[in-house]
Amino acid sequence: MKQKFCSLRGMSDILPSDIAAWQRLEATAREVFGVFGFNEIRTPIAEETALFERGVGEDTEVIGKEMYSFLDKGERNISLRPEGTASAARCYIEHAVHQREPVSKWFYIGPMFRYERMKTGRYRQFHQLGAEAFGIAEPQQDAELIQLALAFLQKLGIAQVRLELNSLGNADCRRRFSEKTHAYFSNHRHVLSADLQKTLDKNPLRLLDSKEEVMAPLIASAPLLLEHLDEASREHFEELQRLLRLSDIDFVLNPRLVRGLDYYSRTAFEIIADSPLLGTAGTVCGGGRYDGLMEQLGGPSTPAVGFAMGLERLCLLMGADAKPGFEGPLLFLADAGAGDEVWKLLLRLRKAGLVVEADLRGGSVKSQLKRANKLNAQYCLVLGEAELQTGKAQLKDMRNSTEREVVLAELEGMLR
Ligand code: ATP
Ligand code: MG
Numbered sequence: 001m002k003q004k005f006c007s008l009r010g011m012s013d014i015l016p017s018d019i020a021a022w023q024r025l026e027a028t029a030r031e032v033f034g035v036f037g038f039n040e041i042r043t044p045i046a047e048e049t050a051l052f053e054r055g056v057g058e059d060t061e062v063i064g065k066e067m068y069s070f071l072d073k074g075e076r077n078i079s080l081r082p083e084g085t086a087s088a089a090r091c092y093i094e095h096a097v098h099q100r101e102p103v104s105k106w107f108y109i110g111p112m113f114r115y116e117r118m119k120t121g122r123y124r125q126f127h128q129l130g131a132e133a134f135g136i137a138e139p140q141q142d143a144e145l146i147q148l149a150l151a152f153l154q155k156l157g158i159a160q161v162r163l164e165l166n167s168l169g170n171a172d173c174r175r176r177f178s179e180k181t182h183a184y185f186s187n188h189r190h191v192l193s194a195d196l197q198k199t200l201d202k203n204p205l206r207l208l209d210s211k212e213e214v215m216a217p218l219i220a221s222a223p224l225l226l227e228h229l230d231e232a233s234r235e236h237f238e239e240l241q242r243l244l245r246l247s248d249i250d251f252v253l254n255p256r257l258v259r260g261l262d263y264y265s266r267t268a269f270e271i272i273a274d275s276p277l278l279g280t281a282g283t284v285c286g287g288g289r290y291d292g293l294m295e296q297l298g299g300p301s302t303p304a305v306g307f308a309m310g311l312e313r314l315c316l317l318m319g320a321d322a323k324p325g326f327e328g329p330l331l332f333l334a335d336a337g338a339g340d341e342v343w344k345l346l347l348r349l350r351k352a353g354l355v356v357e358a359d360l361r362g363g364s365v366k367s368q369l370k371r372a373n374k375l376n377a378q379y380c381l382v383l384g385e386a387e388l389q390t391g392k393a394q395l396k397d398m399r400n401s402t403e404r405e406v407v408l409a410e411l412e413g414m415l416r
Contacts, residue, residue, distance in 0.1 A: 010116070010124025021315045026109060028155050029129050036148045038107040038131055043087040045111060049077040055086030055263060055297055059202045061209075066114035080113035084130040085263070085290070085306055086297070092134055093299030103135035109311075121281025121313045130308035131287075134294075137303035139236050142267045142289060143243035149271060149285050149307055150249060158273065158317050161284065163249065166226070166257035166268045167237035171292060173230045174265070178205050180223050188218055208258045224255040233266050240267060263290040267305065277316045284317070285309040328376030329357040330415060332398075334368040336384035345383070345408070352412045372398065379415070381406075 007013055014022060030040070049069045056063050068080040081087055088106060091097075097104055109129045116122055131148060133141050146163065153161060168174060182204040189197060191214055199206045208219055229237065244251055251269075259268045268288035275282065287307025294302040331349065333356060335342040342358060349356040357375055359368045365382060372380050380396045387393040387408070395406045395414075406414055 008124065010118045012123065012125070018315075021318050022311070024318070025129070025156070025311055025314060029107070029109060029152065032152045032155050033107045033131065033148065036105070036144065036151070038105045038133075038148070041088060041091060041106045041108050042110070043081075043084070043091050043108065045081055045113075046078050047081055047087055047090065049079040051090055051297070052079055052082060052086050055089060055293060056083065057203070057263065059199065059206065061206075062114060066116055068113045068115060082112055082114045084108050084110070084112065084128055084308060085132060085293070088130070088132045088306075089293050089297050089299065089304070092302070093294065093297060098135070098300050098302055101135075103133070105131070105133045107131045119281070120277075120279035121310070121316060123312060127311040128308040129311055130306060132304060132306035134302050134304045136305075137291065139240035139243060139267070141303075142240050142305050143247065145287065145305055145307055146244065146249065146269060147247055149287070149309070152309075153271065153284070153314075156314065156318060158284070158314065160275065161271050161273045163244075163251040164254040164257055164270045164272060165241070165244075165251045166254055167229055167233055167266050168225060168258065168264050168268050168288070169229045169233040170265055173228055173233065174205065174225075177223070177225050177228045178203075180228070181205055181208065184222055185218065191218075205258055208256060219256060222256075225258075226253070226255045236266055259286060259288055263293045263296070264288040265291050269307070271309075273313075273317055275317055277319065278313055281310075281313060283310075284313045328378065329355045330378050331356045332368075332372035332375065332377035332380045333358040334365055334372065334380060334382045335359075335362065336365045336382050338383035338385065338388055341388055342383050345411075349411060349415075354412065354415055 033040075049067070052067065053063055058064065062082045067082055069077060072078050088108065092104065107130060110127060111125050112128050113125055115124060118124065131145060133145060150161075150163070153159070169177070182200065185192070185200050185204055185207055189200065192200060193212075193214075196207065196210065196212065196215070199210075207215065208222060210219070241251070257268050257270060259270075266289040269286075270283050271285035272282045273284050285307050287305070289303070289305040291303045293304060294300060331354065333342050333346055335358065346356055346358050357372075357377060359371045369380065377398055380398055381393050383393060391408050392405055393408060394403045396403050
């Protein structure tokens with residue numbers, strides 16, 4: 001028996017019938033991100049594993065459990081990227097971009113890989129649209145990014161969303177808060193699984209981000225970071241909120257929002273769409289500030305803030321209205337004995353930028369016309385010897401079956 005191949009679990013094909021939503025997402029992204037002054041970057045989908053360990057944090061869910069890591073043929077430990085920020089920061093440092101420009105605003109679109117348990121809105125290969133702004137520490141930059149994310153969603157027609165906001169303070173206050181959190185959860189050590197106990201000892205703040213059921217009530221009464229913010233972070237956070245109000249952006253403060261990755265400082269935010277279409281995977285955008293990341297990766301001290309959106313989740317939300325589908329060709333050429341002349345005309349019209357199809361299998365005129373119908377062609381021309389001799393043919397409008405005579409030499413102008 002022949003072996004039957006399937007795509008890997010959690011990794012999907014996107015067929016032409018589904019491509020419209022993706023193309024609309026990408027075109028809208030390029031338009032809206034361009035308006036906000038963001039330029040596209042493309043980085044490789046694989047990097048040294050150490051980059052993600054250092055950048056994202058070794059004991060985060062993503063690095064600890066979800067990475068596709070392997071030794072390549074040169075025994076290098078490499079990983080498929082689970083997210084885009086570490087790569088963007090690596091790229092920024094490697095090309096010494098800070099020496100050329102004080103502020104860089106970048107975006108990327110591409111596949112990410114995480115070995116996760118599959119469900120609606122959660123896959124092993126998924127696509128993110130991300131933005132990174134390097135060089136500005138002021139809350140104005142945080143506000144601009146949030147405006148951008150919301151403007152993009154709005155342009156897609158996804159307006160039913162909630163913006164949640166928190167501040168994680170500076171490294172120092174996170175350290176103090178981490179100790180407090182450790183003490184709190186230590187009192188409940190007996191109800192924690194072995195795994196959670198390990199997290200408690202390695203990185204207690206991660207527990208606040210845990211999605212495990214036993215954790216929900218514990219997290220609900222855990223100490224709040226907002227109450228321990230350092231003065232500068234508090235001012236930063238208040239100014240951000242003022243700017244958002246000034247921009248007519250609604251938000252809710254969520255003191256439990258810690259985000260899954262280690263590199264955040266100060267601002268953390270999520271945009272959530274509470275739609276049944278997404279099941280439990282309602283977060284469409286996650287982002288925040290990571291002023292310490294560049295230095296952690298051996299680069300120049302550079303303030304930075306960014307976000308990433310999950311495109312599969314946006315596709316689910318866009319649903320049917322994003323599927324205008326393939327329109328069908330403007331013209332179908334049927335060959336009734338014109339032979340090479342059909343072939344030449346096809347090429348001539350396509351060079352003029354017109355969407356023209358023919359049935360390359362040949363066959364009877366009847367079967368060719370069947371194909372024209374199936375393709376949903378708007379007009380059809382049947383070309384035989386008579387048409388070649390007179391240089392004229394009947395152009396049939398397939399939608400209402402009317403016909404009119406056209407001069408073959410003038411087809412381009414006429415069809416336009
Ligand atoms: P979650 O809490 O849903 O696991 P996360 O905190 O791991 O999200 P981020 O790393 O912040 O997610 O990624 C940003 C966005 O990318 C998410 O808000 C989501 O929209 C999308 N995303 C993350 N993981 C997946 C996945 N496995 N499949 C599809 N989309 C994903
Ligand atoms: Mg996750």
